[in-house]
Amino acid sequence: MEFSVSKADLVRELSLAQGVVEKKTTIPILSNVLMETAGDRVQLTATDLELGIRCSFPARVSKEGAGTVPVRRLLDYARLLPDVDLTVKFLENHWASLVCGRSRTRIAGISRESFPELPEMPAPLAEVPASVLALMIGKTIFAISSEDSRFTLNGSLLLLKPDGMVMVSTDGHRLAHVESAVEIPGITGDYRALLPKKAMTEILKLAGEAGDDAVVKFAGDENHLFFQLGSRLLISRKLTGTFPDYERVLPKDQRNSVTLCREEVRAAIERVAQFADERSHAIRLQISPGEVKVFSSISDTGESEEVIPAEYDGAAMEIGFNAQYLLEFMRAVQEKFVTFSFKDPHSAAEVRPVGGDESYRYRYIVMPMRI
Numbered sequence: 001m002e003f004s005v006s007k008a009d010l011v012r013e014l015s016l017a018q019g020v021v022e023k024k025t026t027i028p029i030l031s032n033v034l035m036e037t038a039g040d041r042v043q044l045t046a047t048d049l050e051l052g053i054r055c056s057f058p059a060r061v062s063k064e065g066a067g068t069v070p071v072r073r074l075l076d077y078a079r080l081l082p083d084v085d086l087t088v089k090f091l092e093n094h095w096a097s098l099v100c101g102r103s104r105t106r107i108a109g110i111s112r113e114s115f116p117e118l119p120e121m122p123a124p125l126a127e128v129p130a131s132v133l134a135l136m137i138g139k140t141i142f143a144i145s146s147e148d149s150r151f152t153l154n155g156s157l158l159l160l161k162p163d164g165m166v167m168v169s170t171d172g173h174r175l176a177h178v179e180s181a182v183e184i185p186g187i188t189g190d191y192r193a194l195l196p197k198k199a200m201t202e203i204l205k206l207a208g209e210a211g212d213d214a215v216v217k218f219a220g221d222e223n224h225l226f227f228q229l230g231s232r233l234l235i236s237r238k239l240t241g242t243f244p245d246y247e248r249v250l251p252k253d254q255r256n257s258v259t260l261c262r263e264e265v266r267a268a269i270e271r272v273a274q275f276a277d278e279r280s281h282a283i284r285l286q287i288s289p290g291e292v293k294v295f296s297s298i299s300d301t302g303e304s305e306e307v308i309p310a311e312y313d314g315a316a317m318e319i320g321f322n323a324q325y326l327l328e329f330m331r332a333v334q335e336k337f338v339t340f341s342f343k344d345p346h347s348a349a350e351v352r353p354v355g356g357d358e359s360y361r362y363r364y365i366v367m368p369m370r371i
Contacts, residue, residue, distance in 0.1 A: 001065025033071035134207035145171035152241035194239035254341035273323035320369035
């Protein structure tokens with residue numbers, strides 16, 4: 001196989017492919033990217049056996065064929081080349097020869113026959129605006145559990161309906177729920193799937209590259225989910241198991257609410273959290289008419305307190321929270337104001353943005369801490 005390609009095209013697609021490849025693997029071929037000629041394009045394929053990607057770039061193909069090379073080594077080298085075309089040629093010993101200007105390089109590869117086969121995408125079930133899917137991922141991905149033992153919580157629940165889309169993430173201590181009213185052609189009933197966190201991260205990258213008007217063609221089979229954005233295809237294994245009944249967790253009797261300036265409360269929590277316990281990140285919110293006091297203390301380090309003006313006329317109460325949980329929500333929204341709703345200091349609180357984009361509804365449920 002031999003082809004010529006612009007450095008920019010090669011680096012752009014290799015950057016997307018390498019996101020799928022694990023940094024450390026005991027299977028050498030999984031560190032490689034498969035390069036195959038397809039007419040006047042070269043197709044790249046990478047996988048870690050749980051997640052796979054296919055993307056391509058235009059090329060002047062002199063000789064058809066296929067080969068594999070370590071994706072990170074090729075990408076790191078290509079980034080250092082001048083912004084001109086380079087020629088890639090695979091030799092009979094599976095090595096790849098790269099020629100760019102006065103640079104001559106050879107990279108050791110592995111036989112194409114060793115590369116795992118990826119499943120083919122079935123007929124699309126639906127088409128979803130890429131910008132909407134990316135927005136929903138950005139507002140839920142941080143609430144996914146990082147505990148490997150809680151396998152079904154290592155991703156988000158994706159629910160497609162004819163009149164909208166829902167995404168839910170939880171780690172057992174907090175829950176992020178976002179719902180969009182976008183119409184989804186092709187869906188006649190409810191479609192549910194568990195989407196792994198790594199796949200969500202790569203979808204964000206693909207959506208960012210695709211542009212504001214891009215559409216995601218979505219499909220699924222018994223074991224896999226498929227997301228196609230233009231010439232790029234992401235293939236993910238489904239998470240198995242049953243996602244918790246999140247609707248039972250959503251609070252329904254929140255008698256009290258307080259509205260705060262998002263930037264003010266975010267900055268106050270960040271400062272006060274410097275004096276919170278390093279393991280629990282516990283801070284306290286003392287809510288009283290007209291103000292919210294945010295404070296924390298460690299007996300041998302120090303203490304900090306901030307007062308924020310607030311719209312509140314209910315009974316005074318004090319609630320403990322994990323500061324990191326609140327900060328991650330604050331960073332996921334852009335609206336100027338947020339509202340905390342709560343029943344009492346011992347029940348789950350709901351935080352949501354006020355105003356802003358009415359095309360979606362965003363709710364964040366967080367359990368209080370006993371301090």
